[in-house]
Amino acid sequence: MSYKNFPMVPRVIFGRGCINQLNEILSPNRMNVKAPFIFLVDDVFKGKSSITSKIPLSYNDKIIYVSAKEEPKTSQVDELVEQIILTTNERPSGIIGIGGGSVLDIAKAVSIMLTNEGNTSDYQGWDLVKNPAIYHVGIPTISGTGAEVSRTTVLTGPKLKLGINSDFTTFDQVILDPELTKNVPNTQWFYTGMDCYIHCIESLNGTYLNTFSQSYGEKALDLCKEIYVENTLSKSDAQDKLMMASWHGGMSTAYSQVGVAHAMSYGLSFLLGTKHGIGNCIVFNHLEEFYPEGVKLFKQMKKLHNIELPHGICANLSDDEFDVMIDVAIGLEPLWENAVGKDWRKSITRKKLKNLYQKM
Amino acid sequence: MSYKNFPMVPRVIFGRGCINQLNEILSPNRMNVKAPFIFLVDDVFKGKSSITSKIPLSYNDKIIYVSAKEEPKTSQVDELVEQIILTTNERPSGIIGIGGGSVLDIAKAVSIMLTNEGNTSDYQGWDLVKNPAIYHVGIPTISGTGAEVSRTTVLTGPKLKLGINSDFTTFDQVILDPELTKNVPNTQWFYTGMDCYIHCIESLNGTYLNTFSQSYGEKALDLCKEIYVENTLSKSDAQDKLMMASWHGGMSTAYSQVGVAHAMSYGLSFLLGTKHGIGNCIVFNHLEEFYPEGVKLFKQMKKLHNIELPHGICANLSDDEFDVMIDVAIGLEPLWENAVGKDWRKSITRKKLKNLYQKM
Numbered sequence: 104m105s106y107k108n109f110p111m112v113p114r115v116i117f118g119r120g121c122i123n124q125l126n127e128i129l130s131p132n133r134m135n136v137k138a139p140f141i142f143l144v145d146d147v148f149k150g151k152s153s154i155t156s157k158i159p160l161s162y163n164d165k166i167i168y169v170s171a172k173e174e175p176k177t178s179q180v181d182e183l184v185e186q187i188i189l190t191t192n193e194r195p196s197g198i199i200g201i202g203g204g205s206v207l208d209i210a211k212a213v214s215i216m217l218t219n220e221g222n223t224s225d226y227q228g229w230d231l232v233k234n235p236a237i238y239h240v241g242i243p244t245i246s247g248t249g250a251e252v253s254r255t256t257v258l259t260g261p262k263l264k265l266g267i268n269s270d271f272t273t274f275d276q277v278i279l280d281p282e283l284t285k286n287v288p289n290t291q292w293f294y295t296g297m298d299c300y301i302h303c304i305e306s307l308n309g310t311y312l313n314t315f316s317q318s319y320g321e322k323a324l325d326l327c328k329e330i331y332v333e334n335t336l337s338k339s340d341a342q343d344k345l346m347m348a349s350w351h352g353g354m355s356t357a358y359s360q361v362g363v364a365h366a367m368s369y370g371l372s373f374l375l376g377t378k379h380g381i382g383n384c385i386v387f388n389h390l391e392e393f394y395p396e397g398v399k400l401f402k403q404m405k406k407l408h409n410i411e412l413p414h415g416i417c418a419n420l421s422d423d424e425f426d427v428m429i430d431v432a433i434g435l436e437p438l439w440e441n442a443v444g445k446d447w448r449k450s451i452t453r454k455k456l457k458n459l460y461q462k463m
Numbered sequence: 464m465s466y467k468n469f470p471m472v473p474r475v476i477f478g479r480g481c482i483n484q485l486n487e488i489l490s491p492n493r494m495n496v497k498a499p500f501i502f503l504v505d506d507v508f509k510g511k512s513s514i515t516s517k518i519p520l521s522y523n524d525k526i527i528y529v530s531a532k533e534e535p536k537t538s539q540v541d542e543l544v545e546q547i548i549l550t551t552n553e554r555p556s557g558i559i560g561i562g563g564g565s566v567l568d569i570a571k572a573v574s575i576m577l578t579n580e581g582n583t584s585d586y587q588g589w590d591l592v593k594n595p596a597i598y599h600v601g602i603p604t605i606s607g608t609g610a611e612v613s614r615t616t617v618l619t620g621p622k623l624k625l626g627i628n629s630d631f632t633t634f635d636q637v638i639l640d641p642e643l644t645k646n647v648p649n650t651q652w653f654y655t656g657m658d659c660y661i662h663c664i665e666s667l668n669g670t671y672l673n674t675f676s677q678s679y680g681e682k683a684l685d686l687c688k689e690i691y692v693e694n695t696l697s698k699s700d701a702q703d704k705l706m707m708a709s710w711h712g713g714m715s716t717a718y719s720q721v722g723v724a725h726a727m728s729y730g731l732s733f734l735l736g737t738k739h740g741i742g743n744c745i746v747f748n749h750l751e752e753f754y755p756e757g758v759k760l761f762k763q764m765k766k767l768h769n770i771e772l773p774h775g776i777c778a779n780l781s782d783d784e785f786d787v788m789i790d791v792a793i794g795l796e797p798l799w800e801n802a803v804g805k806d807w808r809k810s811i812t813r814k815k816l817k818n819l820y821q822k823m
């Protein structure tokens with residue numbers, strides 16, 4: 104048996120207002136005055152000084168606003184890399200992603216594609232990246248996805264939705280400032296927190312789990328329950344704790360995998376563009392068969408926080424469209440093996456997945 | 464307010480038997496064939512093939528056995544560094560520590576002193592190290608101290624017992640193989656596990672705590688309770704979980720500190736050479752005033768595992784000797800501030816500490 108030698112984020116700072124230390128953190132990593140830092144920032148923050156005033160621009164540094172309205176695409180990464188190469192004289196000193204899971208994933212992918220040839224889609228898969236990425240920093244402005252700590256960047260490519268899973272994907276530095284999450288809208292707070300919750304349920308109930316990942320997953324799950332079930336924390340405590348839940352939830356993937364909800368939600372996302380957080384919720388709501396206790400508690404939290412999920416999103420799909428979703432979902436073999444075991448193909452049939460999708 | 468940008472161990476592998484991957488992990492880090500890997504190994508393993516057969520020696524690599532009978536000393540580090548410099552032609556490719564907290568701390572200190580001038584005792588304190596250490600790897604063979612993940616290496620110097628706290632102290636790689644802990648004697652398993660437990664109680668009840676450290680400390684504490692209080696795990700599960708408790712306990716020090724037990728146990732250790740794990744237990748047993756619930760549960764665990772602590776270890780000490788211990792203990796200002804608050808000097812008097820020491 105061979106174990107993965109897991110890359111951890113080598114530097115992390117946590118604290119309300121710690122983004123104010125961004126300049127002192129970045130400065131020692133500047134290659135030279137011509138090599139800029141490129142800040143990839145979620146475009147919802149355009150013109151909002153709460154975030155933009157915190158970005159310390161010097162020399163040729165620049166902000167590029169990135170749309171996270173749709174799930175991140177390999178083509179979006181290719182375009183950003185081209186834009187950066189065309190508008191900078193030297194390879195940048197670093198890429199700093201400021202946003203939710205989508206922007207963090209884009210920042211990770213861009214930093215890889217600045218040192219690796221070809222198209223972003225060439226690297227979707229496991230351990231295909233050849234050269235180390237440039238220095239890259241993640242600053243989450245919403246908590247739950249675990250993108251700040253994971254060794255993957257999940258992208259929709261021309262053929263499939265699949266991560267660039269590599270040791271070079273992991274950020275070199277993460278800045279965890281829970282204050283940055285204070286303006287997250289309530290529904291978004293729920294969907295993204297549930298990304299973390301679902302991810303814990305999937306990994307803790309998976310066949311891949313070991314004690315390392317279990318201990319992180321259990322802590323993340325405890326924190327999710329404290330926030331969403333007990334529901335008695337102050338706003339700032341809840342922000343602090345959800346940021347840590349996301350972190351531990353991401354760490355728990357070191358030796359585990361997500362499961363049925365993630366696999367099927369990738370299908371929804373690929374065909375319909377459904378965002379990851381809400382997509383996971385839509386799927387997980389129908390997974391009693393796989394995760395009875397987890398789904399029961401999920402429904403309780405949904406009720407407690409007055410969340411109405413969309414219904415009938417697959418109502419008018421053609422057979423061909425169902426096939427596209429099923430192809431994407433069923434192609435994620437490690438997720439199914441983790442969820443159901445080595446013999447997963449016996450029980451996970453195309454018909455079964457179609458029936459599930461039809462309920463959504 | 465300024466927050467610490469915490470260095471994490473950038474690579475970690477966890478799994479029963481993962482030490483068998485040591486060669487593949489080290490090889491890419493070999494500078495050249497003349498620059499050896501030096502394995503610093505606890506001398507209890509001398510002639511025991513269970514550990515030594517796992518060490519992949521190539522070229523000029525060598526094993527140096529290190530005594531951990533006494534708490535590690537700055538002079539011991541100085542001697543090891545001299546020995547390494549005298550017997551190798553080139554600066555080593557790396558230092559690999561295999562042992563308990565003492566050997567791991569020695570390995571961290573040696574790797575620092577191979578690139579920093581002067582004596583080891585010059586660097587006892589906070590952020591005094593100037594140059595990055597050479598590549599260093601930690602392989603714990605006993606769990607609980609957190610030395611594998613912390614940014615300190617605690618050493619007894621000519622004047623004081625104090626850590627080299629620096630960003631360069633942290634290991635570059637940690638190998639967590641719980642199987643290596645299977646032959647730890649029962650008392651040692653208890654004392655070292657209680658190091659982790661006490662450390663969690665101290666940090667969770669401290670004034671320095673933030674949500675980052677709290678989440679790690681809570682998980683470590685939960686695991687300690689599962690192992691030592693519930694006491695229903697299989698041997699191998701208990702080994703796996705104690706290794707993770709130690710890891711999370713160490714991580715919890717990122718934004719926290721230990722407290723009264725550690726401060727006073729450093730005094731015992733400096734004067735009497737009391738080993739850290741048992742020293743913490745001896746002190747903590749008398750700290751109801753500071754940690755009422757923590758001490759109550761500690762006494763329960765002590766009983767459950769039939770542990771008899773030594774009594775009267777301070778019975779025949781002179782006033783001068785008490786003064787030496789009190790000087791060491793009271794000098795650890797951050798520990799007292801964490802435990803009691805900014806005004807700690809009002810309640811923590813020399814007389815109070817003497818009274819406490821006299822009970823032990």
